[in-house]
Amino acid sequence: MDTWKVGDVELRSRLILGSGKFRDFGVMREAIQAAGAEVVTVAIRRVEARMPGHVGLLEALEGVRLLPNTAGARTAEEALRIARLGRALTGERWVKLEVIPDPTYLLPDPVETLKAAEALLAEGFLVLPYIGPDLVLARRLAQLGTATVMPLAAPIGSGWGVKTRALLELFARERASLPPVVVDAGLGLPSHAAEVLELGLDAVLVNTAIAEAKDPVAMAEAFRLGVEAGRRAYLAGPMPPREGASPSSPTEGVPLGGPGR
Amino acid sequence: MDTWKVGDVELRSRLILGSGKFRDFGVMREAIQAAGAEVVTVAIRRVEARMPGHVGLLEALEGVRLLPNTAGARTAEEALRIARLGRALTGERWVKLEVIPDPTYLLPDPVETLKAAEALLAEGFLVLPYIGPDLVLARRLAQLGTATVMPLAAPIGSGWGVKTRALLELFARERASLPPVVVDAGLGLPSHAAEVLELGLDAVLVNTAIAEAKDPVAMAEAFRLGVEAGRRAYLAGPMPPREGASPSSPTEGVPLGGPGR
Amino acid sequence: MDTWKVGDVELRSRLILGSGKFRDFGVMREAIQAAGAEVVTVAIRRVEARMPGHVGLLEALEGVRLLPNTAGARTAEEALRIARLGRALTGERWVKLEVIPDPTYLLPDPVETLKAAEALLAEGFLVLPYIGPDLVLARRLAQLGTATVMPLAAPIGSGWGVKTRALLELFARERASLPPVVVDAGLGLPSHAAEVLELGLDAVLVNTAIAEAKDPVAMAEAFRLGVEAGRRAYLAGPMPPREGASPSSPTEGVPLGGPGR
């Protein structure tokens, strides 16, 4: 069976879901099921602040592996506080590390992220850091011992697709020196998710594209299929793109003839 | 149930397969099954000429709906002869019309294709013409009464993906004035197939990308999943791509605090 | 000197301008000069109908070589009428052949264009046909003897850029079998024009992107520079894109040392 690992945990699903922006918990739970997701990330700060859509969220997610995230943290220090809070609330030592000083495009801070990762690892967390498509930073995080690296495809919630493809291809080529690569942010359609998996990267994280579809449950299933399609294609060994065209049915030198004439 | 129609025939699968280039008939049959394909196209000229890989092909495809194609035809006249031969050999009045004077890039001839379509329709064929991404030609064929139009994504066998996307988007916008749109040629990966379906087009035809994968059966299944992913996403009503970023977990104005600190 | 030819006429400028949509004739004339354009196309039907912006247009273009076009023609027959009218009004046997049945995307009709080209050539016209990115059609026109082929980059007036690049690359590879290739329609910025010339294609035609810029004269000069940049780059023999990175300043094996330490 084709699996991948976050820390010691073996996972079959390569689609991690976010829990924000859903209409209600019922839809969210159905979407998680339709996605076949084994891991769902939760914004701890919003849970703690009892923001709309977050009261009762942890309870609603019972039975799913939680991935507390540090959304809302603008500095390493804030991220540490939120991560600790997440562990206290959920009992889970996994943390999706987001350090985002930029309120407009929600881009991560490479320096504070690295600092926070180091501190969190020292405190025994299993760290999944959200980063730019920066292979050098990814390797530094790998050397510290993060469980994954999570480069962005495009700004969070944009739905633009794999806009950083040329740089993500470098992640794919250098997979041997990296922990699992989970592409996070910017994926808007199943074809985008399939494209990531076809590159040989390990998994994707999707939230907005599912939660804000007209039919989130159907879209969750569509992403599940897209992820499986991309992964199986990668394993099946695709043909390389050709320089010219190649006839499916070459007929050069074939004489016309037969009963039809 | 979500279906589409070619002529009067209702189809569930939106993935049509080609039968060329497979290692052997066993692999081909398994791939057809893994793809969930209901329709498979066959190069009649090669069958008739008993080309390698084509002796016994029709027998090997028993139980699948055949779509005879006119590969090898460089003129309308040649296409007519091959089409009639195909009907004689298979008993099938469907014909995938290919008129390809160009041996390098295998691009279709718009004028001869139109002429052949008209003649074939007059002879009672159900015509599925392979064309460039030319909306005006597609409408002319639609007015003649072809069962589909089959614009190319990229040159046959190239695996380049949806390189004609800007023009295929026009097909999608104008679907109301067209028969089912089946994108044929150039698709190399499931993400390409998903992208076509996400645009709202009706189906894809794939051959080389499956037959020449290291594991054609696994790749056939990957394409099946990609096509389903794209179709379901289209039906699920995707979010529109955003101008800026949008937090999955907005936290503006959320005070930090709580037990974790 | 690097020149190209339309019929027997040798041209230095590879930028053909359209005369529509300008604020006034003064701006148009300045733009033509800033563009260094030697040829300007004119919508004969609008001139004849005395449409706004077209009364006095021919007079305003004195000193420039006119390229009457058949804009407004939906059929070959209409194109013939407009072309003859253009010859009568301008004394010019050149004609930019546009047969456009589609009022929304302004896409050309391949069949009627071919038919009109044949008739116009028989009447002694020098024909520059506007077509889709269809290499087979282009070759048919070449065989008839048209002076150029003018495939589209994107829909007229869209400004989308070189959206048909994969198909235009085939034109570039097959230049030996074609008359000069002038990319017409859809170019929005000088980088788009440069890209066309870098491919080795012969020229571009631009109208909307210049006429509707805030400063049309400055934009005309920008396009002139872009076209020259692209052409010179093509002639200069570009490096091929690399698989990996390549240091501008390789230092492998270079020991650090010296006064600075």
Next chain:
Amino acid sequence: MDTWKVGDVELRSRLILGSGKFRDFGVMREAIQAAGAEVVTVAIRRVEARMPGHVGLLEALEGVRLLPNTAGARTAEEALRIARLGRALTGERWVKLEVIPDPTYLLPDPVETLKAAEALLAEGFLVLPYIGPDLVLARRLAQLGTATVMPLAAPIGSGWGVKTRALLELFARERASLPPVVVDAGLGLPSHAAEVLELGLDAVLVNTAIAEAKDPVAMAEAFRLGVEAGRRAYLAGPMPPREGASPSSPTEGVPLGGPGR
């Protein structure tokens, strides 16, 4: 006159050249002149190590403003040493800061770059740092007081073009909070340079694409033209791309008529 500034120095040319990889100094000097470049970057470590092509380089560049670079540095500390060496050798306090631990793709290290920038600024250098397309890092460098930020378009020497466009667009939107943005690395053709300038970014740095062209001097001029084209287009106020097509010569409602019929 349209100028931009690096520190207090006003520059007219928006094309900075690299001095590596040229066949000989004569070609290099001619290319610099053809490019109209006012600033040329030099790999100090190679000069100091008397690497091939670097003996006599500084002398060969007399009359041009030198931009010493720290190519070869893998850490902040190494960069500091090379920068000081560069100041000693050239008398120039400008430094193009490159900290590149990755020998394959030549990607910059965000953390060491930031650290080195801080130290160099404290020592009175004018710092132009090479970075990934990371807006958050760029803002941190801006806050420290670097003279520019220099995000990459693609890996150094790849010639792939503007592969980080979606992220560079964010730099363009946020220009008010940044020093001049000079896109460095990966540009292979003048159209790529024009595209950068059309986005409203300030300048480009090019080396390999010019030095390794068959005719480097002609290519240098082509890039000069491309840069000017892009800049002028930006200033001219381009039309926005359209949703649909827009006729250059609208003729709706125009009756056909006149002498030609």
